[in-house]
Amino acid sequence: MHKVLTDWRAILVFLFPAVLIYTIVLLVPIVWSTVYSFYHGMVGINLSFNGWKNYEKMFSDSKFIYSFWLTIKYMLVVTPGQIVAGFLLSLLLVFYVRKFSVLMRTIIFFPVILPTVAVSQLFVKIFEIAPQYGLVNSILQYINLDFLVQAWLGQSSTAFWIICITDIWKAMGFYAIVLYAGVVSIPEETLDAARIDGAHGWRLVQSIVMPLLRPILVSSIIFSLNGTIKVFDSVYAMTAGGPGYSTTTLPIYMFNVTFAYWDYGYGSAMAVVIFLQSLLLTLLIYMFARKDV
Amino acid sequence: MKVRPLKLLHVSFILLLMLMITACGTSNKVEDTNTPANTVSEKAEETKEPEQVAKKERTITFITMLKEDEGVAGVLSKLAKDYIKENPHVTFKVDTQPQAGLTQKVAILAASNDLPDLVMGATEELQDIKQIIDIEKAFTELGLMDTLAPAAVALLKSGNKVQDGTFYGLPLEMNIEGIWYNKKMFADNNLQPPTTWDEMLAASDVFMSKGIQPFAVAGKEGWPTTRLLNGYVVRKLGKDAMMKVKSGEYKLTDPGFVEAATVLQEMGKKGFFGKGVNTLDYGTAQDLFLQGKAAMFYMGSWAIRDFNDPNKNLIGAENVGFFNVPNVAGGVGTMDQYSLNNGSTTSINLSKFDDELKNFLKYVFSRYGDRAMSENGLVSGFLVNNPPAEIPPLTKLTLDLLAKAKEGYGPFEVYFNSKGGGEVPGFMQYLVEGSWTPQKFLEESEKSIRSE
Numbered sequence: 129m130h131k132v133l134t135d136w137r138a139i140l141v142f143l144f145p146a147v148l149i150y151t152i153v154l155l156v157p158i159v160w161s162t163v164y165s166f167y168h169g170m171v172g173i174n175l176s177f178n179g180w181k182n183y184e185k186m187f188s189d190s191k192f193i194y195s196f197w198l199t200i201k202y203m204l205v206v207t208p209g210q211i212v213a214g215f216l217l218s219l220l221l222v223f224y225v226r227k228f229s230v231l232m233r234t235i236i237f238f239p240v241i242l243p244t245v246a247v248s249q250l251f252v253k254i255f256e257i258a259p260q261y262g263l264v265n266s267i268l269q270y271i272n273l274d275f276l277v278q279a280w281l282g283q284s285s286t287a288f289w290i291i292c293i294t295d296i297w298k299a300m301g302f303y304a305i306v307l308y309a310g311v312v313s314i315p316e317e318t319l320d321a322a323r324i325d326g327a328h329g330w331r332l333v334q335s336i337v338m339p340l341l342r343p344i345l346v347s348s349i350i351f352s353l354n355g356t357i358k359v360f361d362s363v364y365a366m367t368a369g370g371p372g373y374s375t376t377t378l379p380i381y382m383f384n385v386t387f388a389y390w391d392y393g394y395g396s397a398m399a400v401v402i403f404l405q406s407l408l409l410t411l412l413i414y415m416f417a418r419k420d421v
Numbered sequence: 422m423k424v425r426p427l428k429l430l431h432v433s434f435i436l437l438l439m440l441m442i443t444a445c446g447t448s449n450k451v452e453d454t455n456t457p458a459n460t461v462s463e464k465a466e467e468t469k470e471p472e473q474v475a476k477k478e479r480t481i482t483f484i485t486m487l488k489e490d491e492g493v494a495g496v497l498s499k500l501a502k503d504y505i506k507e508n509p510h511v512t513f514k515v516d517t518q519p520q521a522g523l524t525q526k527v528a529i530l531a532a533s534n535d536l537p538d539l540v541m542g543a544t545e546e547l548q549d550i551k552q553i554i555d556i557e558k559a560f561t562e563l564g565l566m567d568t569l570a571p572a573a574v575a576l577l578k579s580g581n582k583v584q585d586g587t588f589y590g591l592p593l594e595m596n597i598e599g600i601w602y603n604k605k606m607f608a609d610n611n612l613q614p615p616t617t618w619d620e621m622l623a624a625s626d627v628f629m630s631k632g633i634q635p636f637a638v639a640g641k642e643g644w645p646t647t648r649l650l651n652g653y654v655v656r657k658l659g660k661d662a663m664m665k666v667k668s669g670e671y672k673l674t675d676p677g678f679v680e681a682a683t684v685l686q687e688m689g690k691k692g693f694f695g696k697g698v699n700t701l702d703y704g705t706a707q708d709l710f711l712q713g714k715a716a717m718f719y720m721g722s723w724a725i726r727d728f729n730d731p732n733k734n735l736i737g738a739e740n741v742g743f744f745n746v747p748n749v750a751g752g753v754g755t756m757d758q759y760s761l762n763n764g765s766t767t768s769i770n771l772s773k774f775d776d777e778l779k780n781f782l783k784y785v786f787s788r789y790g791d792r793a794m795s796e797n798g799l800v801s802g803f804l805v806n807n808p809p810a811e812i813p814p815l816t817k818l819t820l821d822l823l824a825k826a827k828e829g830y831g832p833f834e835v836y837f838n839s840k841g842g843g844e845v846p847g848f849m850q851y852l853v854e855g856s857w858t859p860q861k862f863l864e865e866s867e868k869s870i871r872s873e
Contacts, residue, residue, distance in 0.1 A: 171532045174550055257697035259705055259714070279697030282640070283854050370641065371699045371850035372857075387525035389840045390546055392532070 158403060164396035171392045182397035191373055192398070195381040199405075202292065202377060203356040209296035210352050211345070214303025219333060221304065222311045233308070236301040244298065248365035251294040255280035284374035287367050291375055295362050299355070303348050310344035311337060346417040350410050357406050378402055476510040479777040482537035483513070484527065486520040486765070492726055493541070493593040493767070493801075496793045500785045511781065538773045542765040544590040545582060546839060553768035555587050563783050568790060570595070573802025576761055576829055582667070582836050590766020592802020593789070596721035597822045598648065598760035598832075601728070604742045606633060606716045614744035616756065618653065618684070621747050625693045628716050636688075637715035639706035640698035643846025644832070646685070646853055648719055648760070651833035652746035653681035656754040660830035666870070667836035673867040674860070682852060682859035689853035699850045711735055722800060722819040723764055729798060729813050738815055743822065759822065761829030763802055841870030 164171065168178040186192045217236055225232050239247060256262030257279045261269060265277045280286045314337060322336045338345070360379040363369060369376035369384070376384070378398060386395030481501070487494035494515050501513035516537060518526045527543040530536045531552055540547060547553040556577075560566045573595055577588035600621075602614060607624075610631065615621040625635035639645045654662050658677040665671040671678075688694065695701075695715065707727060710718035711734045718724075727733045728741050745756045769782070790803030798816040800823065812820070834842040845866045851857035857865075 170528065170550065252700075256700065258695055258701055259709055279700050279854075282697040282700035284851065284856050368641075370643075370847055371854060372847050373844075374851075383525070384843060387528045388843045390528055 161396045161399050161403075164393055165400050167393040167396075168391065169393060170390050175393065178393055182394045185394065186397065186401070191376070191381060192378075194373065195376050195378045196401070198288070198376070199357060199359070199378040202288070202359060203353060205292045206295050206356045206359075207349065207352040209292065210299045210303050211348055213296055213300035214348070215307050215345075217300060217304035218307035218311050219337075221308050233305060236304050238301065239298045240302045242298070244361045245365045247298045248294060248362050251290065251297075252281060252366055255290050257282065281367055282371060284371045287371060287375050291363055291366055294366065295356075295359065298362070299352070303352065306348055307341065307344060310341045314340050342417070346413060350413055353409050353413070354406050357409065358402060476508075478510050478512070480512040480514055481539070481778060481781055482516055483539040483541070483767075484516040484518060484523070484530070484537045485541035485767075486518060486523050487515075487541070488517050489515040492723070492797065492799060493764075493793075496593075496789065496797055496799060497539075497785065499796065500788055500792055501781075504781060504784045508780070511777065513781075534772070536770045536772075538770050538778055539767050540770065541593075541767045544766045544768045547768055548581075548583070548589045552771055553589050554771045554774055556589055556591060556769070557587065559769060559774065559782075560786075563779060563786075565783065565786050568786055568803050570790075570802050570804050572823070573763060577763060577766070577802070579829075580762070580831050580835055589768050590763065591768070591786075592763035593767050593793075594723055594764040595800050595802045595823065596723050596762050596764050597819060597826060598719070598721040598762070599743055599745045599822075600717050600719050601710070601724070602717045602742050602744060603710070603713065603715075603736055604740050605736070606713075607742075614742065615747045616744075617747050618656065618749045622688070622693075624716075625688070625691070629692060634695040634709065634715040635693040635717055636695070637701075637706045637709040637718045638694045638698050639701050639703045640694065640850060640853055641700055641702045643849050644834070645703070645706065645719060646694075646698075646849040647833040647846050649688075650681055650685050650849065651760070652719070653684055653749055654678060654833070655758065655760075655830050656746060656749040657681060657752040659753045660758045660828055663831065663833060663836055673863045673870070678863055679859050682862055686852050686855060686859055690855055694853060698853055708733070721760075721762065721764070722822075725813070725815040725819060726797070726799070728815050738813070741815060743818060757827040759826040759829055760832065761823075761826060762831060762835075837870045838872075840872055841866070844869040 164175075165182055166178055166180070167175045168182070169175045221229055221232055221236070252262075254263045255265070257265055257277065261277065264280065268274065268276045278286065280290050318340070319332065319336065322332055327335055358379055359377050360383065363375055363377055363380055364383075367375045369380040373381075379402065382395050382398035382402070385391050385398065483494065483497060485494050489495070489498050494517075498513065498515060505511050505513065523541075524543045524546070527536070527540055528546070531547060531550060536547070536552055540553070544553065557566065557574075560569065569592065573592040574588070576595075577590060577592060578586055581588050606628070607614065610624075610627050612624045612627060615624055628635045636649075638649070651663070654677065657680060658665075658671070662671060662677070666673060689698065695709070701709075706715075707718065707720070707724065709715045711727065713736045728738055731738075734741070745759060748754070748756055769778070786803065790801055790805045791807050793799040793801045793803065794805045794812070794816075795807070795809040798813045800816065800819050834845060837845065848857070848862050848865055848869070852859065852862040
């Protein structure tokens with residue numbers, strides 16, 4: 129067995145199928161899409177070589193610039209939201225709710241397995257104003273805060289934040305469970321020793337739990353960032369990028385340009401930008417994490 | 422037994438190849454859609470005639486936002502069922518896609534040369550990429566040109582942004598647009614259907630004072646609000662205003678458009694569209710009107726299929742009235758001019774225009790006008806040779822209006838490019854919520870419609 133597993137040919141045999149599938153499913157479309165980004169028009173219909181024009185266009189396309197920064201803003205709000213909320217929930221599960229831990233873990237994880245569109249529609253109803261008030265507006269009216277009743281998803285100033293709340297709520301359970309696994313793997317003796325030295329509550333978390341949880345935290349952040357950079361389904365289901373283009377993230381804009389405005393080339397260029405964004409962020413965080421090891 | 426790594430490599434490679442070959446063997450059928458395709462097919466009896474057995478199976482697919490039994494799709498499905506009785510080798514499939522994603526789906530199918538036989542929507546885009554057939558040519562070949570109403574043909578030709586006398590979409594419905602109103606609400610408040618925009622605004626003030634929402638508007642969709650804007654524009658600047666925008670004679674930033682946008686924004690600010698107008702989709706807005714929660718509802722006559730449905734129309738069909746977009750002070754347009762359209766036109770795939778499809782089209786469209794009217798009360802651009810004895814009142818009203826309409830004009834986006842047509846209705850949301858000034862709305866719209 130040992131001889132087989134150390135033989136490079138055996139390793140190749142075991143890895144080859146996975147590498148092949150990875151290459152076909154992931155790498156080939158990336159390269160293909162990059163090639164399309166130098167063209168203008170629709171694939172198989174009227175594609176024409178465009179050189180760098182699609183990339184030059186981005187600098188003068190106000191909607192691209194808006195969508196780009198909106199996606200960054202979304203990432204900077206939702207990723208910390210998901211990780212912090214997930215972390216706090218994991219601490220709750222480990223230190224405070226031990227007796228009902230299994231039930232609580234199930235409840236906390238439940239939103240993660242719900243379809244994104246279903247969760248989006250749920251929040252649309254919660255924040256509804258017409259044809260009748262949803263939960264939030266009803267509560268505000270009930271407690272005589274009528275001046276706060278508003279079209280949360282129907283105005284450009286608030287729609288973005290409601291989408292953020294929805295996506296944090298949906299995903300925080302996932303990070304709660306991942307980080308919970310990390311926290312419970314910390315040896316009890318380590319925690320006891322810290323307590324004997326006088327570390328309690330937040331001090332214990334800050335000085336002992338978080339440093340030991342670092343690798344999992346870094347992985348969670350990378351995972352969350354990759355998801356938030358590419359956000360599409362929840363935004364599309366809730367506002368379709370509106371009102372106006374106030375919630376049009378880069379993936380939504382890319383989708384509209386490609387399939388509604390029939391410019392596959394320009395849409396592919398945006399896909400390349402999203403890919404590079406994702407790659408850069410992952411590398412930055414990974415380098416930052418490795419520095420401290 | 423020792424297994425040599427090289428032998429292991431050979432075996433694994435063969436297994437992988439077998440897996441790939443199996444995966445590559447896909448079906449060529451059109452069933453690969455997001456929603457289950459509805460199949461209308463009646464096979465012949467077990468003992469077939471020899472000549473029928475010889476005929477190759479043919480599936481004719483119609484992609485649409487409608488369900489199989491709904492509106493235009495319903496009429497086609499019934500006619501197809503009759504056709505299939507005599508031609509059992511043919512199957513008719515209705516591929517229903519959500520309206521919001523239909524254009525995207527059609528784009529994907531067009532790109533992969535997998536466009537269905539009949540396509541509802543995206544006619545202009547498909548025309549640009551030459552994947553659909555010139556209807557006049559096709560119908561002349563099939564001897565069907567005299568089934569089309571001349572007014573419908575004229576409307577289609579004038580609505581074609583290419584303006585070369587061709588048209589590429591079938592007028593499976595013919596719609597007239599205007600403002601449907603709750604007769605009882607008007608009567609209870611001693612109001613008459615307005616003939617000027619100022620009278621309409623005054624009526625709206627009265628409704629607001631009584632706690633009644635004046636207009637039900639599906640602001641989330643964008644286009645219902647641009648319809649209202651368009652109504653003001655064509656009354657102010659004439660029915661050819663949008664054609665002049667296309668030609669460059671007018672710009673969207675011209676004073677007439679600024680006035681229209683300002684009026685619309687004021688209506689939104691005053692609450693005439695209700696709270697959260699940008700959150701309302703089509704169905705919800707229509708429900709507000711049909712449940713007696715709003716006094717007026719700008720919409721096309723396609724809505725009468727729901728107005729005639731007592732399950733949806735709680736105010737009663739007899740309580741629904743219609744008035745055309747009122748005149749604007751100092752404007753050149755008149756109330757003789759109506760917003761007319763053929764709805765989402767249906768085009769024919771050029772590459773699938775074979776003998777089987779030709780026979781099918783001949784059968785279906787020589788009967789379409791009569792069948793649409795008699796069974797669904799649907800007004801189409803096809804002539805009705807045998808009108809039914811009883812027609813629902815609102816359908817009769819629509820027919821009377823169509824007969825009365827001296828001149829027609831299209832919607833605001835009719836001559837816009839894909840980008841403009843997609844973006845400008847979205848910009849309307851900024852206008853009605855008040856976050857953009859009319860000037861900014863029009864400047865951004867002008868930029869959008871002129872972009873490459």
